[in-house]
Amino acid sequence: xxxxxxxxxxxxxxxxxxxxxxxxxxxxxxxxxxxxxxxxxxxxxxxxxxxxxxxxxxxxxxxxxxxxxxxxxxxxxxxxxxxxxxxxxxxxxxxxxxxxxxxxxxxxxxxxxxxxxxxxxxxxxxxxxxxxxxxxxxxxxxxxxxxxxxxxxxxxxxxxxxxxxxxxxxxxx
Numbered sequence: 001x002x003x004x005x006x007x008x009x010x011x012x013x014x015x016x017x018x019x020x021x022x023x024x025x026x027x028x029x030x031x032x033x034x035x036x037x038x039x040x041x042x043x044x045x046x047x048x049x050x051x052x053x054x055x056x057x058x059x060x061x062x063x064x065x066x067x068x069x070x071x072x073x074x075x076x077x078x079x080x081x082x083x084x085x086x087x088x089x090x091x092x093x094x095x096x097x098x099x100x101x102x103x104x105x106x107x108x109x110x111x112x113x114x115x116x117x118x119x120x121x122x123x124x125x126x127x128x129x130x131x132x133x134x135x136x137x138x139x140x141x142x143x144x145x146x147x148x149x150x151x152x153x154x155x156x157x158x159x160x161x162x163x164x165x166x167x168x169x170x171x172x173x
Contacts, residue, residue, distance in 0.1 A: 006069070006070060006071055007047075007048050007069070007070045007071070008047070008070070008071050008072065009047045009048070009070065009071065009072045009073075009074070009152070009156070010047070010048040010049075010050060010069065010070035010072070010073050010074070011029060011033060011047060011048070011049045011050070011074045011075075011076060011152075012049075012050050012051070012052055012065050012073065012074065012075045012076065013025065013026040013029055013030075013049060013050070013051050013052070013053075013076050013078065014051075014052040014053070014062075014065075014075055014076065014077045014078065014092075014093070014096065015052075015053045015077070015078035015080070015083070015114075016053065016078075016080060016082040016083040016086065016089055017053045017054060017055065017082075018082040019053075019078055019080045019082055019083070019114055021078065021080075021114050021130075022053055022078050022114075023051075023053075025078055025112070025114075025130075025144070026049070026051050026053075028141050028144070028145070029049050029076065029144075029145070029148070030049040032145050033047045033049050034047060034048065034049050048070065052065065059088070060086060060088040060089065061088050061089060061091075061092040062092075064095075065096060065099070067099060067103060067106075067107060071106070072106055072107070072155070072156065073103075073106065073107045073108075074107070074108050074109075074110060074152065074155070075096045075100065075107070075108070075109050075110070076110045076112060076148065077093050077096065077109065077110070077111045077112065077121075078112050078114050078118075078130075079093070079111050079112065079113050079114065079118030079119070079121045079127065080113075080114040080115050080117060080118045081115055081117035081118070083118065083121060084117055084118065084120045084121050090121065093111075093121060093123070094123075096109055097109050097123055097124065097125065105155075108151070108155055109123070109125050110125070110128060110148060110151060111123050111125055111126075111127040111128070112127060112128045112130050112144065113127045113128070113129050113130055113131045114130055114131060115131050116131050118131065128144065128147050128148075130144060
């Protein structure tokens with residue numbers, strides 16, 4: 001779907017519908033990253049946080065991610081024992097990984113291990129270890145927000161730097 005003003009940054013939180021922490025973590029990320037300060041003033045071009053957990057009718061996985069509906073897309077995959085026991089979910093997540101690699105700087109995948117079995121999801125990306133944070137004295141919710149915020153900033157800074165260098169090169173021509 002093409003919009004009049006495309007959102008700048010969309011975060012998809014993906015989890016197996018049986019993951020006990022999935023909705024809690026998605027709500028945490030949504031409440032932190034989504035700001036509706038100017039929602040009544042005009043079109044909102046802020047961060048969107050969308051969820052992918054409820055399977056589509058007749059399938060075992062949710063709707064696919066719409067990679068073209070925003071300028072930059074991030075998939076936060078909450079990997080757990082339920083996900084790795086489902087071949088359909090494994091294929092779903094591997095398709096997300098493949099797409100993020102193909103899209104380059106426009107997309108990123110951030111796996112988060114909700115429990116240690118989530119590591120069995122064989123991704124080339126390094127996972128954020130929620131499962132270890134819960135068992136330590138750290139606040140896992142705050143640490144997840146901190147880690148993701150840092151990674152989102154790195155992603156956008158790199159994109160901004162790359163785009164500004166291209167603009168300078170184009171002006172010299």
